Amino acid sequence: MTLTTLMASATKTAVYDDAGIDISALSADSTIKVRVTALTAAKRVRIVLYDSVNAFSAKIPVAAFALLGGLAASYPVTLAFSKKTLNYCRFGVTSAVLRLSIDGIDGATSVTLEAWIE
Secondary structure, X not given: OOOEEEEEEEEEOOOEEOOOEEOXXXXXXXXXXXXXXXXXXXXXXXXXXXXXXXXXXXXXXXXEEEEEOOEOOOOOEEEEEEOOOOOOOOOOOOXXXXXXXXXXXXXXXXXXXXXXXX
């Protein structure tokens, strides 16, 4: 199984847009995984996966989720989205790219996360 990094493990404290990766060659069944290994107690974060075919001038949200804090590395949350359940994601389409964004995060909050495609 080949793993493609969507976002390397990082800690974020504000809204954030990752650079994105090319998904135009991914036509086989794939699974996108997002792992959150830390989130400040009682704080919230909203994470969205976007795809685009024009370098994010226009983007389509293909998955979104919100988490409430109190997460630690010993109890991470891993979310998995198969290609079959991401109906709007344009895998295999010319110029298609995918990125992870933090669209909302409470003040005084940090979140540590990573994402990949397998």
